[in-house]
Amino acid sequence: MRHPPRSGLLVVAGAIALIGTAVVPVVTAQAATPACTVQYSVVSQWDSGFQGTVSITNNTAALSSWSLTFDFAGGQKVTQGWNAKWSQSGTAVTAVNESYNGSLGTGASVSAGFIASWSGGNTPPVTFKLNGTTCNADAEPSPTPTPTPTPTPTEPPSDGKAPALHVSGNKLVDASGATRRLLGVNRSGGEFMCVQGYGIWDGPVDDAAVKAIADWKADTVRIPLNEECWLGLSNIKPQYSGANYISAVKDLVARVEAHGMTPVVELHWTYGQYTGNSAGCSDVHATCQKPMPDMQYSPAFWSSVASTFKADPAVAFDLFNEPYPDRATATTTQAWQCWRDGGSCPGIGYEVAGMQDLVDAVRGAGAHNLILAGGLAYSNDLSQWLTYRPTDPAGNLAAAYHVYNFNTCASESCWNSTLAPVAAQVPLVAGEIGENTCSHAFVDQVMKWFDAHGLSYLGWTWNTWDCSSGPSLISAYDGTPTSYGAGLRDHLRALNG
Known part of the structure; x- marks a missing residue:
């Protein structure tokens, strides 16, 4: 029903259990503001896959286009993405802007999401590069990322009163x-x-x-x-x-x-x-x-x-x-x-x-x-x-x-x-x-x-x-x-x- 007016996927298979959000906080060296910052988040994770996001902030001169690169270390493989053109070669992941979100002014941010498979481990990436420049830190000293919080399992929202049909x-x-x-x-x-x-x-x-x-x-x-x-x-x-x-x-x-x-x-x-x-x-x-x-x-x-x-x-x-x-x-x-x-x-x-x-x-x-x-x-x-x-x-x-x-x-x-x-x-x-x-x-x-x-x-x-x-x-x-x-x-x- 319409409403009154108001002012090539690869499906991840396997047994799945949604878990709580895991976030890799932005980490900076004790020096000047880094050229760019990236926050990497795991929104949900299941037995063989997960949904993640990256939030990118540009702290230097305005960009007319952007490309974010990082490496997975736990056998993860991107299968679907949005708000960026996602690709992966081996462990190297690349997210390139879409036509509608390529401009990234000084201090501006953009987010993109993806679904990926994983096996053996889901270790978050450590180093992110925006147009070849390392984010989240100056050249030295290299920051040590905060460990990813252990996700807490979430029980299904049912008290058993409604029938299973x-x-x-x-x-x-x-x-x-x-x-x-x-x-x-x-x-x-x-x-x-x-x-x-x-x-x-x-x-x-x-x-x-x-x-x-x-x-x-x-x-x-x-x-x-x-x-x-x-x-x-x-x-x-x-x-x-x-x-x-x-x-x-x-x-x-x-x-x-x-x-x-x-x-x-x-x-x-x-x-x-x-x-x-x-x-x-x-x-x-x-x-x-x-x-x-x-x-x-x-x-x-x-x-x-x-x-x-x-x-x-x-x-x-x-x-x-x-x-x-x-x-x-x-x-x-x-x-x-x-x-x-x-x-x-x-x-x-x-x-x-x-x-x-x-x-x-x-x-x-x-x-x-x-x-x-x-x-x-x-x-x-x-x-x-x-x-x-x-x-x-x-x-x-x-x-x-x-x-x-x-x-x-x-x-x-x-x-x-x-x-x-x-x-x-x-x-x-x-x-x-x-x-x-x-x-x-x-x-x-x-x-x-x-x-x-x-x-x-x-x-x-x-x-x-x-x-x-x-x-x-x-x-x-x-x-x-x-x-x-x-x-x-x-x-x-x-x-x-």
Whole structure:
């Protein structure tokens, strides 16, 4: 759903356990200010890989371009990077500026990130050179770096109250084998607040706010996210990105689970410039809904998310909010091929990550969590979902569908012809249902049909917006419903009360 306006990856495989941040502090000799300083940080680490960042500050004359070099000593190998062109030869690593961040004035800083594999040890590099000049020290004496703090393992954010769901035939079942449905709401904010520079969430997400959702008798909360904020890219304010953003997401997931509800973390806004048919924005950054996820960052996002939550089977993963490659390509076949396989898709100017790439990223991280994958036409078209569904080695993949009163497939006849065949083979979750009428007559029809077929649905959205500008379920975060939201609230209470 769009929002009301506001002022070549190598996936690291193996068993993964997220750990705390390790930082190599800036070290200087007891002399004049060094020509440049570099701070090297390990944001997260797992059994065979890690996510790192470098922050470079230029203390001399302004530079029109830059190249940072350093050596790994522990068998590390860079497999993916952002905000710089990364390369590695043997132990020597080079990061060269992108076209948009080459200028580095006196006192200016720039950050870049990467994902790398490691084996045997993950010793941080000691010497960094910017355009051939050694950073963090004068020529003599050579500084001795502070030892890297030992990372502290972080437990998965679960207290065990939320069910661990998996696919069984065309049903979702819990650990006891009982059939479950995902019935609840979306909690928008994490996809747009951070990239717009306002914060991380739109409104409160404390225990009282989450309890208000549970009081509607919801059993699921879908949480839209932003890949640039999760990965900590340099265009996002530091206080709203990277480790701070990840921590906030983990805290919200824990609160949702503490109230017995299933958290669905979902990739909503992504990188990649698209200005074609139905473009939401012309910005290359993750500031609107793009037609498909990007190969540059989206697999890295899912590898990191999967490593964060892989030990918590109560968390479900929704791969990508609303694909619409059909608006860019010439044929439906091209659109479905783009959806599944990614690559160079007609009409889309960036390299696309297909659904198979994202499934592979999740499973390559060692996560067996439930995965949802939405179809074409903003997830409103599932007509060829079964034909093109990605291969999931874990066998834990469900179809996702979105429907609003203004969509093409928004009638019982379309649901019978296109949704029922999918639902007969795999679990089907309507990740977003809603209408822009400030009423609930349409969602009442949706819920009636989905109830009759034993399917799942989540209302858009638990935010206090004007329900006519964007379907908003509430007028206050204590759970006071809008005239539209009252329909979902009363229905959930009748089902689960």
